[in-house]
Amino acid sequence: MKRWICALAGVIGLGGCGTTIEAYRDTTPRLVLEDYFNGTLDAWGMFQDRSGKVIKRFHVLIEARWQGAVGRLDERFTYDDGSTQRRVWTLTARGDGHYTGLADDVVGQAQGQARGNALRWRYVMALPVNGKTYHVDFDDWMYLMGDGVLLNRSVMSKFGVRLGEVTLSFRKREGRAP
Template identity: 60%
Template sequence: MRALLMCCLAGLLLGCAGPQVDDYVREQPRLELKDYFSGELQAWGMFQNRSGVVVKRFHVAMTGTWQGDVGVLDERFTYSDGSTERRVWTLKKQVDGSWRGTADDVVGEAIGHVAGNALNWRYQLRLKVDDSTYVVDFDDWMYLMDGRVMLNRAHMSKWGIDLGQVTLSFYKPVLTEAAE
């Protein structure tokens, strides 16, 4: 009986395991953050609560600049209710090929890994809701579709409880030579 219980528990735990960034190592086109997040970009997105209801829609105008392996991504959000927000990321490539990212509303550092066409960021964000601020966990996945389009899906949780997801579609209107 104990062996059966252990097998069931192991199966349950394995079933909860999500994708790993290395699952995408052979996918093309290959994502190079420095190339894609360079220059002007646009994104359109939405936040859905855990029931799937769209709670917020938004547009993001972004500008990416780089000096070596350090990039600055300036994001300017406009929400469907007319409110605005700005987030400025500093991205740094690490010796092991991973990425670290910081922004004013990120707790500590975002840690990112790239393989093939995919990027997975994990971080905590200070999220303002009405007059309160909550620290929430993000499991953020980006997939390069071609030189101009990237899709992004981020799961948001608190204490392991699903709060909802953010979905974005990035568009790069002008390709840089490296991305062509």
């Protein structure tokens, strides 16, 4: 019993030790979604299970446009097995680097905050697997690297248990982000 209590205390103690978005406040180049996600972008990515094994690879073609504080990201996925998927995000800039987002397969509203070159984006996705749909938590971290390149690492979890990771590399086709 004592061992179990010590393990629980350790988990609770580690829970609050993660990096916050404020740690990136002074990093450059500065990520502004309205600037970076505007125009045509390509992204290449992979999904890894909790053991690190690559389960799926994919390419995403993104057409992104903003009108004032509202942006539309039309994402078209092509997976290594030839299957395709489309997701359309509606993003809203709320000021001071805060964003919200909606998409058909996102449960509720995504919440994001940008500081410096980074964005932390959190949401719940309705993920279909073998005929069933599971609500899975996503914790996305995006980092603007310069010359039009943005890196994205997403941790997927359910009930706090890590299921896997999605890694993406974005590149703007037209023009370049700082």
